[in-house]
Amino acid sequence: MSVVTPLKTAAEQALSAQFAAAKAELPGALPVRKLREDAFAGFEVKGLPHRRLETWRYTDLRSLLREARPLAATATVTDGVRARLAALALDGVRLVLVDGVFVPELSTLEGLPEGLAVHSLADALVSGREDIARVLSGPGVADADAGLMLNTALMRDGVFIEIAAGTELDAPVAIISLASGEDERAIFHRSVVLAGPSVKATIIEISESAGTAASQINGAIVFETGDESDVQHLRMVTRHAPETVQVQSLLATVGAQANFESFALVLNAGTLRQQYFVRYAGEHTNIGLRGVNLLGGSEHSDVTLVMDHEVPNGTSREMFKSIIGGEGTGVFQGKVIVRQHAQKTDGSMKSNALLLNDGASMFNKPELEIFADDVVCGHGATVAQIDGEQLFYLMARGLPRPQAEALVLQAFAGEAVEFVQDEALRALVMTEIEAWLSLREASSVVSAI
Amino acid sequence: MLEIRNLVVKIADEDKQILNGLNLTVNDGEVAAIMGPNGSGKSTLSYVIAGKEDYEVLDGEILLNGENVLEMEADARAAAGIFLAFQYPLEIPGVATMTFLKAAMNAQRKARGEAELLTPDFIKQVNAAADALSIDKAMLRRPLNVGFSGGEKKRMEILQMALLQPSMCILDETDSGLDIDALRIVAEGVNALRDKSRGFLVITHYQRLLDHIIPDTVHVMSKGRIVKTGGKELALELEKSGYAAYGEAA
Ligand SMILES: Nc1ncnc2c1ncn2[C@@H]1O[C@H](COP(=O)(O)OP(=O)(O)OP(=O)(O)O)[C@@H](O)[C@H]1O
Ligand SMILES: [Mg+2]
Numbered sequence: 001m002s003v004v005t006p007l008k009t010a011a012e013q014a015l016s017a018q019f020a021a022a023k024a025e026l027p028g029a030l031p032v033r034k035l036r037e038d039a040f041a042g043f044e045v046k047g048l049p050h051r052r053l054e055t056w057r058y059t060d061l062r063s064l065l066r067e068a069r070p071l072a073a074t075a076t077v078t079d080g081v082r083a084r085l086a087a088l089a090l091d092g093v094r095l096v097l098v099d100g101v102f103v104p105e106l107s108t109l110e111g112l113p114e115g116l117a118v119h120s121l122a123d124a125l126v127s128g129r130e131d132i133a134r135v136l137s138g139p140g141v142a143d144a145d146a147g148l149m150l151n152t153a154l155m156r157d158g159v160f161i162e163i164a165a166g167t168e169l170d171a172p173v174a175i176i177s178l179a180s181g182e183d184e185r186a187i188f189h190r191s192v193v194l195a196g197p198s199v200k201a202t203i204i205e206i207s208e209s210a211g212t213a214a215s216q217i218n219g220a221i222v223f224e225t226g227d228e229s230d231v232q233h234l235r236m237v238t239r240h241a242p243e244t245v246q247v248q249s250l251l252a253t254v255g256a257q258a259n260f261e262s263f264a265l266v267l268n269a270g271t272l273r274q275q276y277f278v279r280y281a282g283e284h285t286n287i288g289l290r291g292v293n294l295l296g297g298s299e300h301s302d303v304t305l306v307m308d309h310e311v312p313n314g315t316s317r318e319m320f321k322s323i324i325g326g327e328g329t330g331v332f333q334g335k336v337i338v339r340q341h342a343q344k345t346d347g348s349m350k351s352n353a354l355l356l357n358d359g360a361s362m363f364n365k366p367e368l369e370i371f372a373d374d375v376v377c378g379h380g381a382t383v384a385q386i387d388g389e390q391l392f393y394l395m396a397r398g399l400p401r402p403q404a405e406a407l408v409l410q411a412f413a414g415e416a417v418e419f420v421q422d423e424a425l426r427a428l429v430m431t432e433i434e435a436w437l438s439l440r441e442a443s444s445v446v447s448a449i
Numbered sequence: 450m451l452e453i454r455n456l457v458v459k460i461a462d463e464d465k466q467i468l469n470g471l472n473l474t475v476n477d478g479e480v481a482a483i484m485g486p487n488g489s490g491k492s493t494l495s496y497v498i499a500g501k502e503d504y505e506v507l508d509g510e511i512l513l514n515g516e517n518v519l520e521m522e523a524d525a526r527a528a529a530g531i532f533l534a535f536q537y538p539l540e541i542p543g544v545a546t547m548t549f550l551k552a553a554m555n556a557q558r559k560a561r562g563e564a565e566l567l568t569p570d571f572i573k574q575v576n577a578a579a580d581a582l583s584i585d586k587a588m589l590r591r592p593l594n595v596g597f598s599g600g601e602k603k604r605m606e607i608l609q610m611a612l613l614q615p616s617m618c619i620l621d622e623t624d625s626g627l628d629i630d631a632l633r634i635v636a637e638g639v640n641a642l643r644d645k646s647r648g649f650l651v652i653t654h655y656q657r658l659l660d661h662i663i664p665d666t667v668h669v670m671s672k673g674r675i676v677k678t679g680g681k682e683l684a685l686e687l688e689k690s691g692y693a694a695y696g697e698a699a
Contacts, residue, residue, distance in 0.1 A: 388502070388503075389539055390539050390541055392500075392501050392523060393535065393538070393541070394541070394549075394553075395500070395522065395523035395524045395527070396499045396500065396501075396523045396524075396527055396532075396533055396535075397549075397556075397609060397613070398524050398527035398528050398553050398554075398556040398557035398613070399552055399553060399556045400524045400556060400560075403552065404524070407541075407548075407549070407552065408541070410543070410544075411541065411542055411543025414543045415542070415543055
């Protein structure tokens with residue numbers, strides 16, 4: 001049998017060289033070093049994910065990453081970074097990463113609420129915690145992903161959050177990850193949220209750029225949440241240069257009788273792949289993954305998720321709404337696995353897209369892999385245009401076409417946004433959506449003149 | 450004043466002609482009723498007046514106060530004073546009725562160069578109009594028309610008409626789906642808007658609406674044309690004899 005070694009691309013070769021040069025200085029005690037080595041070895045076998053892989057079919061990272069940018073090793077705190085932090089309307093605890101590196105001076109570390117402990121990921125990696133390898137690995141369904149392997153090998157920093165059993169946090173904890181955007185860099189960061197039993201918390205994750213240079217970002221967040229916990233996650237990926245290429249992985253292991261809900265808003269994000277690997281570790285747990293993607297120009301947004309129902313009585317809800325204009329491309333690949341013993345699983349998966357013009361496209365691929373016999377699972381995927389009858393009705397009442405369209409689009413997105421539990425955050429998301437729509441409205445008025 | 454001259458209309462992407470040289474005038478202050486068999490083109494006429502795009506006008510003109518509206522988009526026609534109460538009002542999920550009403554009123558004001566309505570004034574006007582039509586305030590907070598009963602939707606159309614104060618009101622089968630009390634309430638709402646500067650075109654199948662909204666003229670429509678025009682007694686006659694005399698026997 002002959003072994004075919006595929007030719008490495010320039011970017012893959014550069015990544016190998018970068019890993020070889022950086023591995024000695026990347027943070028980590030012995031078990032972490034081994035984890036990095038193994039992950040990179042795994043990556044080298046697979047190479048950058050490409051379109052012949054089922055799970056990366058619509059986002060060919062191999063061709064998107066023609067060159068691997070130099071690794072960002074330090075935080076470049078520019079005036080732009082400070083200005084953006086000042087402008088962000090967010091209450092609660094702020095944990096700031098700049099170029100993937102935790103910046104304590106910009107973060108709220110004093111007067112943290114009781115039960116909340118925060119460290120930098122780099123500190124956690126060198127701390128010698130016994131569970132570190134397990135915590136970082138997340139659900140088994142994530143093991144084979146080359147994008148994640150690369151993150152494991154090259155992650156430099158992030159935040160490590162622990163929330164003690166029974167803690168109920170009143171205000172959200174925000175992980176604000178800004179690329180300085182001064183130079184084209186590659187940023188690898190990972191954060192961890194360990195929430196004990198009966199914890200109630202809201203975690204916000206923001207990914208933005210404060211400058212104009214396009215970054216290559218590979219971020220990951222790992223959640224491990226205990227029994228009877230209720231953890232809400234809001235991610236906003238905005239204000240990136242159009243040439244940005246970004247992979248964001250979310251790994252979650254959720255305990256019994258718990259609630260875990262994640263919402264992601266994507267707009268002005270260049271090329272983005274969000275991937276979710278979620279495992280039900282206990283029964284009677286509800287997990288919801290939702291999001292809104294607003295795409296224009298040549299933007300690309302891929303949402304790929306795997307929900308692994310290992311135990312009975314789990315509920316899963318996925319709802320993604322995409323509004324796609326220009327030459328934008330949306331991708332939704334959702335796989336719900338219901339293992340043999342996971343009876344009484346109740347799953348519902350929806351991906352709905354509205355295409356605003358001819359050049360826009362959407363690929364929907366919902367999948368159910370069901371091995372149990374007593375389950376209720378369904379999915380619905382639609383690709384449509386704005387309803388002409390609705391539009392006429394609104395226009396017949398005097399709304400100019402762009403405004404009538406904006407109203408319909410806002411309502412379409414709103415059906416997912418309404419699941420953001422925190423009222424202030426829901427309003428924040430809606431404000432971003434309205435701003436995007438009104439820019440579109442304004443530009444279509446100009447083009448009509 | 451609405452004047453329609455020799456209007457010939459086909460479905461845009463089909464070879465199907467529906468209006469075949471229709472002539473009709475509705476004067477300011479006049480209430481004109483149109484009756485006619487199913488499929489004779491009544492709703493099509495109302496859509497073409499309001500500016501729906503699915504139709505192609507092959508010939509003729511529609512003048513509102515002397516100005517041809519055929520080149521205008523639907524929103525411009527609304528701002529010019531045309532209002533269509535839909536036979537089947539659309540459901541708009543996710544858009545609160547109040548939000549929609551305010552957007553519509555302000556859009557028309559803007560188009561006419563008037564200042565935006567202040568919120569307290571807006572609320573006052575909506576509440577007064579809702580009370581007059583016995584519309585529950587809770588409905589105004591719900592998404593527009595979503596899950597409304599047939600009768601509630603029709604009342605909501607008249608509420609919009611009352612708030613927007615159009616000069617040419619077209620009511621397409623507003624009586625269908627209304628119970629006896631609602632019919633009276635809606636008719637009173639319409640009558641309250643009767644004014645010497647405002648014209649009405651009331652499309653209906655039944656005399657009972659015309660018992661409440663007494664028309665000045667009654668037109669019979671058949672196969673895309675007005676084939677007979679008379680006074681209010683014409684409606685009573687049709688009620689008895691049907692459309693057989695117009696070549697459209699049931
Ligand atoms: N978009 C369309 N595509 C195809 N046919 C259409 C379309 N719109 C209307 N028609 C046809 O045109 C004719 C007139 O329809 P219209 O709805 O105007 O009738 P109407 O007089 O309002 O009837 P009714 O009393 O039942 O409400 C009908 O034969 C109808 O099927
Ligand atoms: Mg009709």
